[in-house]
Amino acid sequence: MTDVFFNPLDEGYVADPFPHLAEMRTLLPVQQTLAGPWAVFRNADVTRLLREPRLSVDPAMIDTTDNLREQLVDEIFNGESPQPSTSILNVDPPDHTRLRRLVSKAFTPRAIEALRPMIQDLVDQQLDAMAEAGTADVVDGLAFPLPFDVITKMLGMPEGDTDSLRKWGEQLVRTLDPIVDEEMLREAMVAGTKMDAHIEGVIEWKRSNPGDDLLTALIDVEEDGDRLSTIELRDQVSLLFVAGHETTVNLIGTGIYELLRHPEQLALWRDDESLGPGAIEELLRYVSPVQFSRRISIAPITFDGIEIPEKTVVLAGLASANRDPEFWGDDADSLQLTRPNASQHMSFGNGIHYCLGASLAKMEGQVAIHSFIKRFPNATEAGEPHWNGRINLRGIEKLPLRLT
Numbered sequence: 001m002t003d004v005f006f007n008p009l010d011e012g013y014v015a016d017p018f019p020h021l022a023e024m025r026t027l028l029p030v031q032q033t034l035a036g037p038w039a040v041f042r043n044a045d046v047t048r049l050l051r052e053p054r055l056s057v058d059p060a061m062i063d064t065t066d067n068l069r070e071q072l073v074d075e076i077f078n079g080e081s082p083q084p085s086t087s088i089l090n091v092d093p094p095d096h097t098r099l100r101r102l103v104s105k106a107f108t109p110r111a112i113e114a115l116r117p118m119i120q121d122l123v124d125q126q127l128d129a130m131a132e133a134g135t136a137d138v139v140d141g142l143a144f145p146l147p148f149d150v151i152t153k154m155l156g157m158p159e160g161d162t163d164s165l166r167k168w169g170e171q172l173v174r175t176l177d178p179i180v181d182e183e184m185l186r187e188a189m190v191a192g193t194k195m196d197a198h199i200e201g202v203i204e205w206k207r208s209n210p211g212d213d214l215l216t217a218l219i220d221v222e223e224d225g226d227r228l229s230t231i232e233l234r235d236q237v238s239l240l241f242v243a244g245h246e247t248t249v250n251l252i253g254t255g256i257y258e259l260l261r262h263p264e265q266l267a268l269w270r271d272d273e274s275l276g277p278g279a280i281e282e283l284l285r286y287v288s289p290v291q292f293s294r295r296i297s298i299a300p301i302t303f304d305g306i307e308i309p310e311k312t313v314v315l316a317g318l319a320s321a322n323r324d325p326e327f328w329g330d331d332a333d334s335l336q337l338t339r340p341n342a343s344q345h346m347s348f349g350n351g352i353h354y355c356l357g358a359s360l361a362k363m364e365g366q367v368a369i370h371s372f373i374k375r376f377p378n379a380t381e382a383g384e385p386h387w388n389g390r391i392n393l394r395g396i397e398k399l400p401l402r403l404t
């Protein structure tokens with residue numbers, strides 16, 4: 001019986017999770033996973049879960065004593081629990097409504113569109129450097145530096161420190177996986193304190209060096225006398241910074257990998273730039289750079305006749321919903337850049353926590369991927385791809401290519 005349960009530790013899962021997710025949709029679409037959290041896998045259930053107001057995102061709502069976390073708090077913080085994050089991803093209304101309104105104010109569609117020339121410039125510079133090298137790793141050469149540089153410039157953060165920030169970001173997002181071991185949790189807690197201290201320093205510096213950037217706007221943002229407190233500001237900036245690059249890297253890296261494996265689709269987009277807006281939606285659906293969202297049940301909730309108890313973690317299988325044939329039809333597993341309803345994917349979530357950076361991510365993805373396939377029409381794989389080993393923010397971490 002155990003083989004019908006969700007098991008992302010199976011060999012080969014990260015390289016191709018989709019057959020296992022398909023099994024879960026058919027065999028046990030609502031289940032308590034062996035690791036503890038509940039999970040739903042069908043498109044209709046995922047949509048309902050994310051739109052359901054009786055669910056929380058606040059970790060304080062979970063009704064279990066996390067012995068490992070307590071032991072690490074003792075070890076790392078001498079028993080004094082760090083303050084829970086106030087980032088919009090971790091708070092419920094009314095706090096979520098208030099904070100999201102303040103953050104979105106500085107994150108307008110106009111401000112995002114104004115970034116397009118800067119994004120194209122960065123992509124062109126990165127492609128020039130790759131062309132000069134002849135062979136290149138598309139993740140180190142393009143997929144990682146682009147979103148990292150864009151969010152750094154957009155926030156107006158000082159440049160440099162890339163290696164430390166990249167490492168802390170990677171360590172922090174590992175805790176989004178459904179299974180987290182002691183070492184990962186320890187590293188993430190330490191990385192969290194370092195990231196917090198770094199961002200606090202940047203905010204202090206920015207207060208006396210304001211500029212035409214998102215961080216200055218967030219410092220200044222005010223509505224009816226309401227402002228972000230220093231801790232709220234720090235937590236929103238950390239979230240924007242990490243969410244700004246740890247997800248988009250997977251869209252660009254894995255997106256290019258999938259196009260190389262579907263040459264007829266690649267040729268379609270390469271030869272018709274106007275397909276861009278739909279093509280990026282289909283790549284988002286197909287790749288699912290964030291494979292799960294997490295909610296906590298406030299009260300018991302029933303899916304498919306199965307009751308999920310209160311105060312437990314429930315995972316929403318975004319990647320699974322993105323391939324559910326009941327929603328997408330029989331060709332759900334095929335990459336079709338002209339799929340008419342591709343934008344109905346769940347890759348940016350749904351409901352009140354819908355991704356705030358969705359338009360930015362789509363713009364970065366479209367510019368980077370289209371520029372790459374135009375510039376290197378004969379690119380081929382020059383070695384095996386290395387997957388990043390993550391269950392949630394799944395992606396390629398190395399993809400060596402021969403460019404001509």
Ligand code: HEM
Binds near residue numbers: 348353
């Ligand atoms: C391909 C790239 C991206 C993907 C797939 C992605 C995916 C997601 C998903 C699934 C959520 C909802 C999580 C939930 O329901 O619990 C989310 C939330 C969020 N994302 Fe993104 N994201 C991407 C890029 C970005 C970028 C570039 C930024 C910012 C610069 C960003 C900022 C945020 C923020 C602030 C939230 C929290 C919204 C809230 O809780 O109200 N994301 N993202």
